[in-house]
Amino acid sequence: MDMLGALAGGFATALTPQNLLYAFIGVLLGTGVGVLPGIGPALTISLLLPVTFGLDPVPAFIMFGGIYYGAMYGGSTTSILVNTPGESSSVVTAIDGYQMAKRGRAGAALATAAIGSFVAGTIATVGLMIGAVALVGLAVRIGPPEYFAIMILALLSVTGLSGSSVPKALFATAFGLALGLVGMDNQTGQLRMTFGISELEDGIDVVLGAIGLFAVGEVFWVASTWRAQQDEERQTLRGPARMTRDEFGRSIAPWMRGSVIGFIIGVLPGAGAAISSFMSYAVERRVSKHPLEFGKGAIEGVAGPEASNNAAAGGNLVPLLGLGIPGSGTTAVMIAAFQIYGLQPGPLLFDQRPDLVWGLIASLYIANVALLILNLPLVGLWVKLLDIPKPLLYAGILVVSAVGVYSIDRRPSDLAVVFALGVLGFLMRRYDYPIAPLLLGLVLGPLIDLNFRRGMIMTDGSVLTLLARPGTAAILAAGLILVLVPQLVRLYGRVSGRRELASLGEIDD
Amino acid sequence: MTLRHPDAIGGLAVVALGVVVLAGALTTPDAQFGVVGPAVLPSVFGILVVLSGLWLTAVSLRADPPVIEALDARPLTLAVTAVALYFAAFVPLGFIVSSVAFFFGLSWILGSRAVLRDAVASVGFVLALYVLFERLLTVDLPGGVLPL
Amino acid sequence: MPRSMRRLTALWAALALLLAGCGGVGSGAPATSAPAAKAASDYPTKAIDVMAPANPGGGFDSTARIFQKALTDDKIVSVNVTVSNKPGAGGTVGMAELIKNSAGDPYKLIMVGRVTVGSQITGKTEAKVSQLTPIARVMAETEVIVAPASSPFNSIKDVIDALKRDPKAVKIAGGSAGGIDHELAALLVKEAGKDVKDLAYVPFAGGGEAAAAIIGGQVQLGISGYGEFKGQIDAKQMKAIAISADQKLKSVSIPTLKEGGVNIGLTNWRLLAAPPGISEADTARLKEIATKVHDGKTWQEAIEKNSWFDSFTTENLITFVATEQSSLTATLTALGLVK
Numbered sequence: 003m004d005m006l007g008a009l010a011g012g013f014a015t016a017l018t019p020q021n022l023l024y025a026f027i028g029v030l031l032g033t034g035v036g037v038l039p040g041i042g043p044a045l046t047i048s049l050l051l052p053v054t055f056g057l058d059p060v061p062a063f064i065m066f067g068g069i070y071y072g073a074m075y076g077g078s079t080t081s082i083l084v085n086t087p088g089e090s091s092s093v094v095t096a097i098d099g100y101q102m103a104k105r106g107r108a109g110a111a112l113a114t115a116a117i118g119s120f121v122a123g124t125i126a127t128v129g130l131m132i133g134a135v136a137l138v139g140l141a142v143r144i145g146p147p148e149y150f151a152i153m154i155l156a157l158l159s160v161t162g163l164s165g166s167s168v169p170k171a172l173f174a175t176a177f178g179l180a181l182g183l184v185g186m187d188n189q190t191g192q193l194r195m196t197f198g199i200s201e202l203e204d205g206i207d208v209v210l211g212a213i214g215l216f217a218v219g220e221v222f223w224v225a226s227t228w229r230a231q232q233d234e235e236r237q238t239l240r241g242p243a244r245m246t247r248d249e250f251g252r253s254i255a256p257w258m259r260g261s262v263i264g265f266i267i268g269v270l271p272g273a274g275a276a277i278s279s280f281m282s283y284a285v286e287r288r289v290s291k292h293p294l295e296f297g298k299g300a301i302e303g304v305a306g307p308e309a310s311n312n313a314a315a316g317g318n319l320v321p322l323l324g325l326g327i328p329g330s331g332t333t334a335v336m337i338a339a340f341q342i343y344g345l346q347p348g349p350l351l352f353d354q355r356p357d358l359v360w361g362l363i364a365s366l367y368i369a370n371v372a373l374l375i376l377n378l379p380l381v382g383l384w385v386k387l388l389d390i391p392k393p394l395l396y397a398g399i400l401v402v403s404a405v406g407v408y409s410i411d412r413r414p415s416d417l418a419v420v421f422a423l424g425v426l427g428f429l430m431r432r433y434d435y436p437i438a439p440l441l442l443g444l445v446l447g448p449l450i451d452l453n454f455r456r457g458m459i460m461t462d463g464s465v466l467t468l469l470a471r472p473g474t475a476a477i478l479a480a481g482l483i484l485v486l487v488p489q490l491v492r493l494y495g496r497v498s499g500r501r502e503l504a505s506l507g508e509i510d511d
Numbered sequence: 512m513t514l515r516h517p518d519a520i521g522g523l524a525v526v527a528l529g530v531v532v533l534a535g536a537l538t539t540p541d542a543q544f545g546v547v548g549p550a551v552l553p554s555v556f557g558i559l560v561v562l563s564g565l566w567l568t569a570v571s572l573r574a575d576p577p578v579i580e581a582l583d584a585r586p587l588t589l590a591v592t593a594v595a596l597y598f599a600a601f602v603p604l605g606f607i608v609s610s611v612a613f614f615f616g617l618s619w620i621l622g623s624r625a626v627l628r629d630a631v632a633s634v635g636f637v638l639a640l641y642v643l644f645e646r647l648l649t650v651d652l653p654g655g656v657l658p659l
Numbered sequence: 660m661p662r663s664m665r666r667l668t669a670l671w672a673a674l675a676l677l678l679a680g681c682g683g684v685g686s687g688a689p690a691t692s693a694p695a696a697k698a699a700s701d702y703p704t705k706a707i708d709v710m711a712p713a714n715p716g717g718g719f720d721s722t723a724r725i726f727q728k729a730l731t732d733d734k735i736v737s738v739n740v741t742v743s744n745k746p747g748a749g750g751t752v753g754m755a756e757l758i759k760n761s762a763g764d765p766y767k768l769i770m771v772g773r774v775t776v777g778s779q780i781t782g783k784t785e786a787k788v789s790q791l792t793p794i795a796r797v798m799a800e801t802e803v804i805v806a807p808a809s810s811p812f813n814s815i816k817d818v819i820d821a822l823k824r825d826p827k828a829v830k831i832a833g834g835s836a837g838g839i840d841h842e843l844a845a846l847l848v849k850e851a852g853k854d855v856k857d858l859a860y861v862p863f864a865g866g867g868e869a870a871a872a873i874i875g876g877q878v879q880l881g882i883s884g885y886g887e888f889k890g891q892i893d894a895k896q897m898k899a900i901a902i903s904a905d906q907k908l909k910s911v912s913i914p915t916l917k918e919g920g921v922n923i924g925l926t927n928w929r930l931l932a933a934p935p936g937i938s939e940a941d942t943a944r945l946k947e948i949a950t951k952v953h954d955g956k957t958w959q960e961a962i963e964k965n966s967w968f969d970s971f972t973t974e975n976l977i978t979f980v981a982t983e984q985s986s987l988t989a990t991l992t993a994l995g996l997v998k
Contacts, residue, residue, distance in 0.1 A: 048715065049650065052740060055728055142875025146861070167518075169566035173525050176559035180532045183556070186752045187539075187549040189862050190781075190836050194553055195535030200759050204745070204752060218594060225590035225621060228583040271871050326890040327870045328716055337716035337867065342724050344964050346890030393621035394632055397614040400594065404601060404610070405640055409650040411743070413760065417598035424594065432579070433521050447556070455547045456861050460830050460877070463546040545836070545862075651706055651741075 009131065012360025016368055021064050024057075025365045028065035029372045032072020033380075036088050037080055039213050039399070040406015043073035043089075044331035051339055059343040060358050064365040066339065067319075070332050071123055071369045074275065074312040075377055078115040079384050082108055082304065084399055086217040090208045091275035091311035093441045094283045096216060098296065098303030109385050110245045111304045114253045116377040118309035122261040123370040126316025129265050131363050134324045141269050141321055146456035147468045149272045151477035153450045156277045158481045159284030160439045170435045178443020181206050183451055201415035208276070209410060211444045214420040215437050217403045219427025221396050226432070245301075253305040256286050260309030267310070268317020271329040272453070275314035276445050280438075282310035316366070322347055323359060516576040522568030529560030589620045605655015606645075610637040702765060702944045706739040709931075710769040712753025714746045717865035718884045722797065722929050723770045725961045726952060733955035735948055746864055749778025749835040755786035763936035765945065768794070772929040773983065774838035780988050781837025781997055789984060791932035792942055793976035795949035799928045799968040801904035802843050803885045803913065805897040807876040815901040815919035818880065822851035830859045832869040833882040837991065839927050840866075840882040843903055845994040846923050855994050873897055884927055886965045908966045928970060930980070946973040 015021060035046045047066050054062040077089035082099035095115065102111040129137075144152075160175050184195045185205030196202040245253070260282040267278035286306040287296045296303050318329040326348030328334035340347045345355065352359050387395065407416050430437055461467035469475060536553030597613035604612075614633035623629055644650040707730070711723035720742070727740045745753030750771055761767035769791065776788050806812045812821065821829050826848050833840030841860055848858045861878055863869035866887025873881035874896045881888070881897065885908070891897045899913045903925040907915060916923045931949055933942065952958050953971045962969050991997045 044715075048742070048744070051724070051742070052727060052731055055732055142871050142877075145872055145875065145877030167567070167570075169522075169563045169570060170518075173560060173563035173567065176556050176563060177525075177528060177532070180536075180553060180556040180560065183553050184535075186748050186755070186784075188746075188748060188752075188835070188864060189545065190549050190748070192540050192549045194539045194549055195532065197535060200755075204756055221594070221617070222587060222590055226582050226584075226587040227580065228586040228622065271868075321871065325871065325874060325896065326894075327867050328714070331715075334715040334867070338720050338724055341716065341721045342728055344960070346893065348890040348894045348896070350890070350894045391618075391623055391625075393618040393623035394614075394629065396621060397617040397633070398636055400597070400617065401610045401614055401637060402640065404598065405606065405644055405650075405652065408601065408606075408652065409644060411745070412651060413756075414598075414602045417601055421595055421598050425591070432582075433517050434577075435521075447552075451552045454552065455545055456863075458546040459859055459861050462827055462859070545860075651708075 005131065008356060008360045009364060011356065012362075012364030013367075015060060015357050015361030016064060016365040021061050021361065021365065022368070024061040024065040025068045025368050026372060028068020029072040029075075029369050029376060031065075032069035032074075033076040033373070033376065034072075035069070036073035036076020038406055039080060039086050039088050039217055039403050040209050041409055042209070042331075043070050044335050045409065046073070047332060047335045047339070051335070051342065054339070055342070059340075059345065059355075060361050062339065062343075063336070063358060063362050066336055067362055067366050068369040068372075070315050070336075071119075071312065071366060072373055073332075074123075074315045075116060075119045075373050077311065078119075078304070078308050079112065080399070082111045082115065083384060083387055084217075084395065085220045086399055086403070087212045089275075089311075090212055090441070090445060091279050091314070092308070093212055093216075093276065094279045094307045094438060095304055097283070097438055098298070098300050101297070101299035102301065102304065103388070105299050107249075107299065107301075108388060109381055110249050110301065112381040112384055113245050113378065114249065114257075114301055114305045115308035116374060116381065118253065118257040118260060118305045119312040119377075120370055120374040121257040122264055122309035122311075122313035123316060123373070124367070125258075125261040126265045126268070126313040127363065127366045127370065130316050130319050130323070130366075134320050137269050137320050137324065141271060142325070144270055144272070144473065146453045146460060147471050148473040148477060149270075149453040150450065150457050150468070151474040151481075152267075152270070152273060153277075153446050153453060155477055155481040156273075156281055157442070157446055157450070159280045160442055167434070171439050174430070174436050174439040175443045178211075178440035179447040179450065180443075181211070181440075182444045182447020188448070188452060189455060201413070201418070204411070205448075206419060206444065207410060207416070208441070208444050210407060210416055210419050211423060211441050213403045213407055214423025215427035215430075215440060217399055218420060218424025219431055219437070221400055222424060222428035223431050224392070224396060226428070249301050252301050256282075256302045256306035257309045259285060259289075260306035261313040263306075264310030264313030265317040268314030268329065269320045270317075271321040271325075271327055272449070274330050274445075275311040275318070278310040278314040279307035280442050280445075282306040319366075323351065323362075324349060326351075516571040516574060517579060518571035518574070519568050522564045522566070522571060525564030525567060526561050527564075529557050529562075529564055532560055533557035586620055586622075590617065593617050593620055602653045603655060605657050606652040607637055607641055607657055608655055610640070702941050703736050703738045705766060706741060707736065707766050707768065708741045708743055710743050710745055710753050710757055710767065712745050712750035712769060712771065712775070714864055714867070715744050716867050718800070718886055718927075719750060719770045719772065719929065720744060721886065721965070725957065726770070726797070726931065729952040729955050729957035729961075730948070732957050733952070735951045735955065748784070749838040750775035751778045751784045751786060754779075754788070754791070755784060757934055758786045758790055761934045763934065765933055765937045765941040767934055768945075769932050769934075770797075770929055771932055772839075773927045773987070774834060774840075776980070776983055776987050777839055777842060777991065778835055778837045780984070780991055781841075787984075788930070788932070789977070789980050790935050792935060792937045793980060794931045794933055794942070794945045795953070795971060795973045796928055796930050796976060796979065797949070797953070797971060798962065799904075799926045799970040800884050800886060800965075801902040801906075801908065801968070802839060802882060802925055802927060803888055803892070803902050804843070804847075804900040804916075805873060805881045805883075805888050805892065806879065806900055807873055808896055808898055809876065810879065810898055812880070812898070812900060815914070815916060815921050818847065818900060819851050819921065821879075822848055822853060826851065826853045826857040827859050829880060830861055830878040831880040831882060832861045832863060832872050832878040834863060834865050834869070836860070836862045837997075839925060842987075842991065842994070843882050843923070843925055844880075846925070847921070849994060850921055850923065870897075886967075889966070904968070906968065910966065926968065930976070949973060 035041045077092035078095045080086045080088045081092040081096035085100040087093045099111045263282045264278040267273045286302040318333050321329045322333040539550040600609040611633045618629045645652045709723045711720040713719040723742045730740045831844045845855045866883030892899045901916050902913050905924040
C-alpha cells in the first residue's frame with residue numbers, strides 16, 4: 003500500500019510556507035472561537051467561506067481543519083476557568099474542571115485537556131488515514147434503530163452526572179429532553195410545545211442552554227453569594243501551573259479511552275462530539291479508582307472528555323472523506339465548501355484530488371503539533387485570566403455570551419431564552435439540582451425523537467422488532483451493564499462516602 | 512423559611528413544569544404521517560417530569576430539611592435586573608452602548624469599586640469585541656443608537 | 660494601581676492574541692468589502708444575507724452559496740454576502756422565521772422551492788411561499804431514484820414490481836415529509852396500484868443525511884435531488900435507477916421514469932425570494948441583480964457542474980407559485996398525504 007507515499011506527498015503539500023501559514027491561522031482562530039462561548043467552528047467556517055472564495059481549495063481546507071481541531075482545544079478553557087462551556091462538547095468538562103480550578107488546579111486541568119487533545123487528535127488522525135474508506139462500511143450499517151439505541155446508551159451516562167438525588171437528576175434529564183423537542187417538528191412541520199410563542203418555533207439551540215444554564219446561572223450564583231465570594235477571592239488557591247506526576251499518571255488511561263470512544267462516536271455520522279464527551283465521562287467514572295472524587299475535581303473527568311471530543315472531530319472526517327456525508331455541523335459546512343469549489347467529497351476525491359485529501363490529513367498532524375505548542379504555554383496565560391478581578395471577568399463573560407448568542411441567528415428573542423435558562427440554572431444550582439443532565443437531554447432529545455420515529459417506520463411500527471435488531475440489542479445490553487454496575491458502586495459509595503462529601507464541602511465553601 | 516424542606520416546594524414546581532410540558536405535548540396537532548406522531552415522545556418526557564416531581568416531593572417529606580445558605584438578596588436582585596435590562600436593550604440601544612453600560616454596571620454590582628479602571632476596561636473590551644465580531648467575522652451586530 | 664494594571668494587561672494579552680489570529684485572515688485574504696464602485700441604485704448599501712432553510716451541504720444550501728459566490732466573484736455587488744442555515748421541515752421553519760422577523764427588509768433573502776410548497780401544504784403551516792416577494796426562479800433540478808449498490812433493483816420496472824408485491828417491504832428514504840421526495844415516493848406506490856397508506860417513507864433532514872442509510876442498505880430505495888446524490892452515484896456507492904424529469908441529463912445516461920414505462924414527470928425548482936413588504940424599486944433592483952448572477956460565469960459553470968436545468972426567470976412568479984400551490988395541493992390530496 004502506498005499510503006505512506008501518499009502521506010509524504012501530503013506533507014509536501016502541507017509544509018509549503020503558504021499552507022503552513024493557513025494551518026497556523028486556522029488553529030489560532032479555532033482556539034479563539036473555541037474559547038468564546040456561543041461561537042463555534044461550524045459558524046466560524048461558515049462566516050469565513052466567502053473570504054476563502056479567492057483561495058485555492060487546498061489552503062482553505064487546511065485552514066478549516068485547523069479551525070475544527072483548534073475549536074475542540076479551546077472549548078475546555080472557559081469550562082475550566084469560569085464554569086462556562088465554550089462549546090457543547092465541553093459541557094461535561096465544566097463539572098470537574100471548574101472544581102479543579104477552584105482548588106487551584108486550573109493549570110493542571112488546562113494542561114491535561116491540551117495534552118489529551120493532542121493525543122486524541124493524533125490517534126484520530128491516524129485512524130482517519132488508515133480507516134477512512136474501510137470504516138465507512140461499518141458506519142453505514144448503523145441505521146435509525148441503532149442510533150436510537152446509541153442515544154439511549156448516551157442517556158444512561160446521565161447516571162454519572164446525577165449528583166446526590168435521583169429524582170432531581172431524572173427531572174433535569176427529562177426536562178432537558180422535552181426542551182430539546184420544543185419548536186417545529188423536523189419530520190412533519192408541526193409545532194410542539196411552543197404555546198403560540200413564535201420565537202420558540204425554531205427550537206432551543208444547545209448553545210443557548212450552555213450559555214444560559216452555565217454562564218448566566220453562574221453570574222447569578224456569584225451575585226447571590228456575594229459576601230462568600232469576597233472572602234474567596236482573597237484566598238484564591240494557587241498551585242503549580244503544571245500537572246504533578248500523579249495527575250499526569252492518572253490522565254494517561256483516560257486520554258486513551260477518551261480517544262477511542264470519541265473516534266468511534268465521531269465516525270458515526272448521526273452522533274457527535276458532545277455525546278462522546280458525556281459517554282467518556284461516564285466511562286471514566288465507572289472505571290476510576292476514585293469514583294467519589296468525580297464532581298469534586300477528578301482530573302480523569304477532564305482528561306477523558308477533552309480527549310474524546312477531539313477524537314470525535316477527527317472521526318467526523320471519516321464519513322466526510324469516505325462517504326461525502328456530514329457527521330456534524332462543522333463537517334456539513336465543509337461539504338458546502340467542497341461544493342462551492344465544485345468538488346464532491348467522497349472516496350473519489352482520493353483519486354481526483356489526492357493533493358487535497360492527503361494535504362488535509364497531513365495538515366491535521368501539523369495542526370495538532372501546532373496546537374500543543376500554542377496551547378501549553380497559553381495555559382499559563384489563561385490561568386492569569388483568573389487574576390482579573392472577578393467582577394470584570396464575569397461582566398466580560400456575559401458580554402461575550404450575549405454576542406455569541408446573538409451571532410447564532412441575530413435574533414433578540416434568543417437572549418430572552420438565555421435569560422430564562424439563566425434563572426432556571428441559578429435555581430437548580432441553589433437547590434442542588436444537577437445541571438449537566440439537562441444539557442445532555444437538550445442534545446439528545448431531538449436525536450432520540452427522530453431516530454425512534456424513523457426506526458418505527460422501518461420496523462412497520464413494532465417496538466419489538468426495533469429492539470430485537472442485533473445492533474440495537476447489543477448496544478442496549480452494553481448500556482444495561484454500563485448502568486447497573488456503577489449504580490451498585492454508587493449505592494455502596496453513597497453509604498460509605500457521605501463523610502468525604504461533607505468534609506470536601508467545607509473546604510470548598 | 513417556614514417550609515420544612517425546599518425540595519417539597521421544588522418537587523411541586525417540577526410537577527407544574529411537567530404539566531406544562533404535557534399540555535404542550537398533548538395539544539400538538541397530529542400530522543397523520545408515519546407510525547409515531549410528533550406528540551408521542553414529548554408526552555413521555557412530560558410524564559417523566561411529573562413523576563420526578565412527585566418522587567422528589569415524596570422523598571423530601573421524609574427527609575430532614577438541609578441547611579441552605581442565606582441569599583445575598585440585594586446583589587442577586589441587582590444582577591438579575593441588570594442582565595434582563597442588558598438583554599432587552601441589546602438591540603434597541605445597540606451592542607456597544609448596552610454592553611459598555613452593562614459591563615460597568617455588573618462590575619459595580621459584583622463589588623468592584625475601581626470606577627476609572629472599570630470604565631476604561633468596559634469601553635476597551637467592548638470595542639475590541641466589536642472589531643472582532645463585526646469587522647473580522649462579519650457578524651452584523653446591532654448598531655442601535657450609534658450611527659454605525 | 661500597579662496590581663490592577665497587571666491584571667488588565669493579562670486581559671488585553673489574551674484578547675490581542677485572538678485579534679492577531681483573526682487579523683491574519685482579514686489581511687491574508689482578498690478584501691471582500693471594497694468600497695462601492697458605482698451607485699446607480701442605492702441597493703445594496705449593507706450586507707445581504709441569503710437564508711438556506713436547510714442544513715449546510717444540501718440542495719438549498721448549495722444553491723444559496725453558489726448565488727453568494729456569484730455575487731462576490733463576478734463582482735455584482737460590493738457588499739458582504741452571507742449565507743445562514745435554518746433547517747427544518749422542507750424549509751418552512753426558516754421561511755416562517757423570515758416572514759415573521761424580516762418583513763420589509765430587502766437585505767434578508769431566502770432560497771425556497773417546490774419542497775417548501777409541499778411541506779407547507781402537508782404540515783399545514785401558517786407561513787406560505789406565496790407571502791414572500793419572489794425575485795427569480797433560479798434553476799430546476801431533476802429528482803433521482805437510487806438504490807444501495809448491492810440492491811437487486813436494476814430498473815424502475817424492478818422497483819414497481821417489488822412495490823406491487825409488498826409496498827411495505829420497500830422502505831424509501833428521502834427528505835422531509837410532504838416534500839417532493841415524499842411526493843415521488845407516493846406516486847411510485849400509486850403507479851404500482853397500491854394504497855399510498857402502505858408507503859413506508861423514512862424522512863430525513865435532507866439527501867445527505869439519508870445517504871448513509873441508503874448506502875448501508877438500511878432502506879431499499881432513496882429519493883432526493885440529483886445534486887445531493889451525485890457524488891455517491893459517481894463513486895458507485897449508490898445505484899441510480901431513474902430520474903424524474905422528462906428531459907434527460909446532458910452528461911449522464913440515467914433513464915427517465917417515462918423511458919422506464921412509468922408515467923411520472925417531476926421537476927424540482929428553487930426560487931430566490933425576499934420577505935413580504937419590499938418596495939417595488941428594491942424588487943426591481945433585486946431582479947436585475949439576480950439576472951446578472953444568472954448571466955455570469957459562476958452561475959453558468961454551476962449549471963453545468965450540477966446538471967441543473969436552466970429555468971431562470973423573473974417573470975410571472977406570483978402566478979407560478981400560485982399554480983404550483985394549487986396543483987400540489989391537488990396531487991398531495993389525491994395521494995392521501997393531505998387530509
